[in-house]
Amino acid sequence: MSNEPIHVPTMAELTAKGEVPEILFWVGCAGSFDDRAKKITKAIVRILDHVGMKFAVLGAEEGCTGDAAKRAGNEFLFQMQAMNNITVLNGYEVKKIVTGCPHCFNTLKNEYPALGGNYEVVHHTQLIQGLLDAGKIKLQDGANKGKKITFHDPCYLGRANEEYDAPRSVLEKLNAELAEMERSRENGFCCGAGGAQMFKEAEKGEKEVNVERTEQALELNPDVIATGCPFCMTMMTDGVKHFNKEEKTKVLDVAELIASQIHK
Amino acid sequence: MEYIPNIVFFVLLIAGIVLFTLNVKKIRRNILIGKPVDRNDNKSERWKTMFRVAIGQSKMVTRPLPAILHIFVYVGFIIINIEVIEIIIDGIFKTHRVLSFLGPLYTILIASFEILGALVFLGCLVFFLRRNVAHINRLRSKDLDGWPRSDANYILMLEMSLMAAFLFMNAADFRLQTLQFSHYNLGLSPNAFPISSHLASLYGNASIPSLVMAERSTWWFHILGILAFMNYLPYSKHFHVLLAFPNTYYSNLNAKGEFTNLSSVTNEVKAMLDPTFIPPAAAEPHRFGAKDVHDLTWKQLMDSYSCTECGRCTSSCPANITGKKLSPRKIMMATRDRLEEVGKNMDKNAGKFVEDGKSLFGDYISGEEIWACNMCNACVQECPVNIDPLSIIMDLRRYQVMEQSAASNELNMMMTNIENNGAPWQFSPSDRLNWAIEN
Numbered sequence: 001m002s003n004e005p006i007h008v009p010t011m012a013e014l015t016a017k018g019e020v021p022e023i024l025f026w027v028g029c030a031g032s033f034d035d036r037a038k039k040i041t042k043a044i045v046r047i048l049d050h051v052g053m054k055f056a057v058l059g060a061e062e063g064c065t066g067d068a069a070k071r072a073g074n075e076f077l078f079q080m081q082a083m084n085n086i087t088v089l090n091g092y093e094v095k096k097i098v099t100g101c102p103h104c105f106n107t108l109k110n111e112y113p114a115l116g117g118n119y120e121v122v123h124h125t126q127l128i129q130g131l132l133d134a135g136k137i138k139l140q141d142g143a144n145k146g147k148k149i150t151f152h153d154p155c156y157l158g159r160a161n162e163e164y165d166a167p168r169s170v171l172e173k174l175n176a177e178l179a180e181m182e183r184s185r186e187n188g189f190c191c192g193a194g195g196a197q198m199f200k201e202a203e204k205g206e207k208e209v210n211v212e213r214t215e216q217a218l219e220l221n222p223d224v225i226a227t228g229c230p231f232c233m234t235m236m237t238d239g240v241k242h243f244n245k246e247e248k249t250k251v252l253d254v255a256e257l258i259a260s261q262i263h264k
Numbered sequence: 265m266e267y268i269p270n271i272v273f274f275v276l277l278i279a280g281i282v283l284f285t286l287n288v289k290k291i292r293r294n295i296l297i298g299k300p301v302d303r304n305d306n307k308s309e310r311w312k313t314m315f316r317v318a319i320g321q322s323k324m325v326t327r328p329l330p331a332i333l334h335i336f337v338y339v340g341f342i343i344i345n346i347e348v349i350e351i352i353i354d355g356i357f358k359t360h361r362v363l364s365f366l367g368p369l370y371t372i373l374i375a376s377f378e379i380l381g382a383l384v385f386l387g388c389l390v391f392f393l394r395r396n397v398a399h400i401n402r403l404r405s406k407d408l409d410g411w412p413r414s415d416a417n418y419i420l421m422l423e424m425s426l427m428a429a430f431l432f433m434n435a436a437d438f439r440l441q442t443l444q445f446s447h448y449n450l451g452l453s454p455n456a457f458p459i460s461s462h463l464a465s466l467y468g469n470a471s472i473p474s475l476v477m478a479e480r481s482t483w484w485f486h487i488l489g490i491l492a493f494m495n496y497l498p499y500s501k502h503f504h505v506l507l508a509f510p511n512t513y514y515s516n517l518n519a520k521g522e523f524t525n526l527s528s529v530t531n532e533v534k535a536m537l538d539p540t541f542i543p544p545a546a547a548e549p550h551r552f553g554a555k556d557v558h559d560l561t562w563k564q565l566m567d568s569y570s571c572t573e574c575g576r577c578t579s580s581c582p583a584n585i586t587g588k589k590l591s592p593r594k595i596m597m598a599t600r601d602r603l604e605e606v607g608k609n610m611d612k613n614a615g616k617f618v619e620d621g622k623s624l625f626g627d628y629i630s631g632e633e634i635w636a637c638n639m640c641n642a643c644v645q646e647c648p649v650n651i652d653p654l655s656i657i658m659d660l661r662r663y664q665v666m667e668q669s670a671a672s673n674e675l676n677m678m679m680t681n682i683e684n685n686g687a688p689w690q691f692s693p694s695d696r697l698n699w700a701i702e703n
Contacts, residue, residue, distance in 0.1 A: 076533060
């Protein structure tokens with residue numbers, strides 16, 4: 001069900017029709033191109049469709065926010081990307097943005113304003129929390145009931161923006177058993193992808209960061225490691241494979257867990 | 265002749281204060297080598313942060329045992345300094361316990377100083393054992409090899425000696441009072457000496473002259489020790505006892521995820537994208553990112569002097585935990601070491617820095633360290649005095665990439681992809697929406 005083709009309106013289409021969406025869905029590079037992350041993107045779309053929220057994407061007009069370039073030290077490239085994106089976003093008079101990527105979220109929310117891009121930016125877990133609280137999403141009973149779920153805090157959602165509660169409050173609605181890792185919330189432990197590490201080999205060391213983090217999660221013997229970041233998704237999935245635990249422990253995005261239990 | 269001790273005391277006191285002031289001024293000058301950054305906005309939030317984090321020690325509590333011991337030492341340090349006022353007056357004016365006219369209040373004060381003194385002693389003793397006997401990684405780390413480890417131990421030993429001197433001084437005084445000897449006979453309540461009255465038995469049947477000798481020598485040791493301690497601070501990691509307050513006041517109040525946008529770059533990018541854009545008149549020639557301490561901001565330099573090398577940052581760093589060379593604590597120590605070197609260079613050259621062929625990046629911090637960072641903010645979160653090692657790592661990376669073009673091949677590939685395709689991977693921008701139509 002998660003792989004059906006779906007129609008996703010672009011800003012260009014809506015503008016041509018003279019329509020204005022309620023929210024722009026910033027898909028991000030991983031959400032657009034990474035096979036695993038694309039499933040998260042679709043889950044977010046299903047949730048938006050389900051509640052009938054009018055949204056649009058930029059499609060080909062979206063470009064990397066520049067997060068990785070900035071953190072790799074290339075401020076030029078970051079600002080080039082930022083200014084190009086801001087031109088597009090301001091051109092469409094975008095007011096509100098939701099994104100499934102904490103890195104895009106952080107950059108759009110915190111680093112674009114000084115360059116002329118001022119938007120209300122929310123992470124998809126925050127949006128979903130709002131929809132659940134407003135009673136706009138009804139969940140089916142069952143699928144995750146009684147399962148043990150542990151949430152891995154993405155650094156750029158958690159420490160970087162102090163959002164620890166939204167994803168947890170969403171997960172609570174699943175009637176699952178929420179277990180916390182020893183290092184969670186403020187003390188969360190990076191998946192190993194931040195600071196542009198996603199795009200390079202790790203420096204010399206004794207262990208990969210994602211293996212260490214997955215080990216911390218697997219100590220709880222969870223059915224699901226939930227997260228809210230496509231890069232954490234890659235790292236934790238690889239980590240679970242490293243321990244040959246993929247049969248027992250699934251790595252899923254909060255959006256996927258909710259989308260799979262939406263009451264049709 | 266009888267005033268000679270008082271004159272000696274006065275001269276030493278003034279010398280101690282002058283020397284301390286000179287050294288603090290030197291540190292201030294070194295910090296101000298840094299580039300400007302505005303941290304004077306939002307004053308009420310800044311005061312609140314300082315009250316919460318420095319005075320309220322809010323970030324210590326995550327590790328309860330050291331937090332409690334540190335509270336003993338911290339409260340003791342502040343409260344017992346009230347006693348120093350009396351010591352100074354007595355020292356100058358040849359009085360004895362000049363504040364004893366306060367009566368019952370004096371009893372309470374002295375009694376609480378004694379209890380705090382004992383707690384400080386206990387705290388320092390446990391700290392000493394934690395550093396030298398227990399196996400606590402962050403305190404055993406090679407970051408601390410050499411001077412930093414000795415520095416920490418000297419401070420603890422000095423603090424223990426000061427407290428012991430204070431308590432043994434009171435013990436001798438208490439015994440002399442009980443013997444109703446001379447000016448010691450102030451008729452103070454024994455309740456003023458809850459700890460020292462027990463220690464007094466250690467003097468056995470000492471004669472009055474030896475008791476006076478013990479009281480005087482511990483008195484002198486205590487006050488000279490305090491002056492020495494004060495003057496040791498500027499040379500030590502222990503300077504955090506003073507800088508913790510301004511350093512938290514000048515904290516970064518923005519979201520931790522928000523990294524600075526270099527304005528020098530903004531002007532160039534605007535000029536590139538819009539040919540009609542006229543950049544503001546060129547400021548002084550700048551360097552992108554930081555190669556040396558001169559390129560950092562004064563706040564980053566203040567951070568380095570505020571660091572007491574506790575290693576909470578390093579013990580929470582995912583890179584360090586997985587055996588990488590990076591240690592955020594070492595980043596701060598290296599910054600301070602280099603800054604001290606630059607300061608000494610300026611001292612030698614009439615206040616002007618003379619190029620010495622060294623720099624923070626390269627001589628003190630290596631590429632391997634800064635490229636191991638996950639920029640996860642764990643170190644920033646942990647620091648009990650709001651030091652930001654990550655911002656220094658970021659600035660060193662900027663220098664590496666924008667000035668030295670020294671990014672690794674993989675990162676260069678990622679950046680080329682962003683430049684050409686608008687994504688860090690090699691996909692065409694026109695395929696961005698393919699996910700919607702794919703099965």
